[in-house]
Amino acid sequence: MYENPKTVISEEYSEEYRSGMEPFYPVNDERNNALAEQYRQLASQEKNVIFGGRLAEYKYYDMAPIIEKVLSLNFS
Numbered sequence: 001m002y003e004n005p006k007t008v009i010s011e012e013y014s015e016e017y018r019s020g021m022e023p024f025y026p027v028n029d030e031r032n033n034a035l036a037e038q039y040r041q042l043a044s045q046e047k048n049v050i051f052g053g054r055l056a057e058y059k060y061y062d063m064a065p066i067i068e069k070v071l072s073l074n075f076s
Contacts, residue, residue, distance in 0.1 A: 008070060026058045
């Protein structure tokens with residue numbers, strides 16, 4: 001059991017991928033990695049906001065380990 005005074009709410013709705021849809025997972029090419037870096041720079045300027053998970057880190061994760069990682073962050 002996790003001991004944490006915060007609440008994490010996560011919802012994910014599965015949908016089968018079809019041609020032409022937005023990719024579900026990061027496409028790590030030069031263009032997308034540069035765009036992700038621009039978002040990281042913008043995100044670093046936000047106060048009292050934590051970005052986590054697949055999109056924030058631009059990596060594929062199974063959700064259980066990433067939720068565990070978020071719960072271990074220091075929110076002080």
